[in-house]
Amino acid sequence: MSNLKWRKLHRQIAPIVFLPLLLSALTGIFYRLGYSWFSLSPEQGKFLMSVHQGSYLGEQLKPVYVLLVGLGLLGMIVSGLTMTKLFGSSRPGRTGSKLNWRKVHRLVAPIIFLPLTVSAVTGLLYRLGRSWLGLSIDQTRIFLIIHQGSYLGNFFKPIYVLLVGLGLMGMLVTGINMTGIFRRRH
Numbered sequence: 245m246s247n248l249k250w251r252k253l254h255r256q257i258a259p260i261v262f263l264p265l266l267l268s269a270l271t272g273i274f275y276r277l278g279y280s281w282f283s284l285s286p287e288q289g290k291f292l293m294s295v296h297q298g299s300y301l302g303e304q305l306k307p308v309y310v311l312l313v314g315l316g317l318l319g320m321i322v323s324g325l326t327m328t329k330l331f332g333s334s335r336p337g338r339t340g341s342k343l344n345w346r347k348v349h350r351l352v353a354p355i356i357f358l359p360l361t362v363s364a365v366t367g368l369l370y371r372l373g374r375s376w377l378g379l380s381i382d383q384t385r386i387f388l389i390i391h392q393g394s395y396l397g398n399f400f401k402p403i404y405v406l407l408v409g410l411g412l413m414g415m416l417v418t419g420i421n422m423t424g425i426f427r428r429r430h
Contacts, residue, residue, distance in 0.1 A: 247327060254323040255423060261316035262420050265412060268313055271296040273409035276392065280402035297371060307375035314368040317412075320419075321357050321364075328353060349418035356411035363408055366391040 275292040278284030284292075294300050298309025328350070370387035373379040389395055393404030420426070 245326075250323045250326040254320065254327065257316060257319055257323065258419050258423055259425060261313065261320060262416055264309075264313045265317055265320075266416055268296055269409040269412040269416070273406055276402050276405040280398070303375075307371050310368060310371040314364045317360065317364045320415075321361055324353055325357060345418045345421040349415065349422065352411060352414050352418070356408070356415060359404075359408045360412055360415075363391055 271292045275284070275289060275296060278292070279289060298306050298313070301309055366387040370384050370391060373384040373387065374381070393401045393408075396404050
């Protein structure tokens, strides 16, 4: 697939996954920081996880929602990586031009793609393992540990979630601004 086709696919997927990914990032951050730093109540935590995982759609659709959002994120990562200079040639950036949405997007992408990929894959494996494969919490715990950054310890876990969430939100905001959806029409 040519670079132009990947770019077109990336632009077509972006508006579709924007809101679910933004909600996932926000609820993931609020959930983790709420429990780690702000004494979040169990009711508030349950609400945030309901939005994060799509539980409000019902138990049957929760794994479908997680699958679609996770695959949407992975699709954005793969199509976005094909446009970077990491894996071959790409459009050369203009040197000396001012910082804009595209430059910020291209600067953040190589930094955040690996943590986002790990978060998406482990979140998918956890939810699909629990919901569709009937795996126990003990069998899927490793995916949740990786997804939440628990292996970093109690101090760094919320910082990791915050940075990954903010990275995703940064990619979403800069990316959606490049689509031109919010530009004024003359």
